[in-house]
Amino acid sequence: MPTRRSKSPIRILSWNVNGLRACAKKGFGDWLEGSGAEIVGLQEVRAEPDQIPTELSQPEHWHASFSPAERKGYSGVGLYARRAPDRIHTALDETRFDSEGRVQIARFGRLAVANVYFPNGNGKDRDNSRVPYKLDFYRRLFERLQRLRRSGARVLVMGDFNTAHREIDLARPKANRRTSGFLPEECAEIDRWLDAGWIDTYRHFDPSPDRYTWWSQRFGVRAKNVGWRIDYVLASPAAMKFVENAMIYSDVQGSDHCPIGVEIDPGIFV
Amino acid sequence: MPTRRSKSPIRILSWNVNGLRACAKKGFGDWLEGSGAEIVGLQEVRAEPDQIPTELSQPEHWHASFSPAERKGYSGVGLYARRAPDRIHTALDETRFDSEGRVQIARFGRLAVANVYFPNGNGKDRDNSRVPYKLDFYRRLFERLQRLRRSGARVLVMGDFNTAHREIDLARPKANRRTSGFLPEECAEIDRWLDAGWIDTYRHFDPSPDRYTWWSQRFGVRAKNVGWRIDYVLASPAAMKFVENAMIYSDVQGSDHCPIGVEIDPGIFV
DNA sequence: CTTATAACG
């Protein structure tokens, strides 16, 4: 059991940037430098590393790595860390998942950080045709991370889960029960994780309503805070012992999502 | 033979707007109202009539007609006239031409105005693969308008010819002899028209160099006037008797082309 | 470089 607040906590952040190149033009670089973060996970990078400005693909004083999708301009995750990760895994060993640049599992000593862009359930025709793929992805990653927990790692899973867990997690729950992102079967997947002991770090510290991480770009609803909480940092029980705070940075602009994160006792690494 | 300056001349204008919807946002409507024109031909409308704001698809005090391409967002010509045309022909009776919205031949009494968007010779791979199509179009229209002349009409042909005729008509003639727009075989098509008696109205009145109607959008060359004169009003000999002036409105912004036009004795109609 | 499109979110 660690001694709490023995040192100043380190910050681990996650942000779906909705296109890193576009976000870069809106000040992503300044945000990164001012973030005070030790580790930053990005989702929806939507670029190959060599399409990204060098200051962001290989920034000074960071270890950066990217896992793009095969399809250009689509999906893709990226990880910045001030210390070098021991290794990064990007494969779930199933082509339909691994071709879409959705997962980075980075090891830093005893800490494992999974940076994840869970699939959107919307299909081509604004239907829910991609929900089965999304649920399969949830299950495949769940099995992988349960194994990682059992191996002794302290695990954080952060990213865009594309699912609001409970009615409190979206502004219009009644209207969206048949919308992907709040389908009963999607919420049940989150339930499975929590039932297995994973902790929704933000909800652990703040039971307040109206705390969202994504707002549709249509109709200017962000100004009215008509949003969804679909970005999370989940902690395994062993990791949760080191989590001192969880944050939602609703004021940060540059994407349709805002950054989220946790503050952690640095003892988590050793 | 008309009496010159017996009445104030009427103005007939032509403009490749490079997307009427985009041009509309840059003040096309104000330009149209302030133009003092009797007839205005547009090229590269790049929209179906019902995609165009009503003020421009059915403007008050104008008779407007459009001939869009089958392919969305591509090519398309449009004509505004303060008096109703007797009729408008849009077909060259060859599908590969007529599907691309390139011609309107409007009759106003004894005056026939052909509003034309000649093909660009560039193919997909920045090659000259569409030059043969372009030359075929030139020839097909030439035959059609020669016939119209012989029928007794006073004919004006205005639009984006996509060809600079002589070295004086572009800023970098030496560098562009192998570029579509200044290929010998393209210039020869213009020669054919002039040899048949058509008059390049602008050149008739102004032998000056550095008079251009199009500037590449790349590298900001318009500020340096590195351009091409590829938009013309040609007049048949019978029409030329009524042409009192020809203009290039280089200062008008809103497209990569600028408007051009002629001033005509109104006796041309009767 | 800019206007369009479509896919995706």
Place this chain on the structure above:
DNA sequence: CGTTGTAAG
């Protein structure tokens, strides 16, 4: 509504 890719100019 906005990002991205692609076609076209």
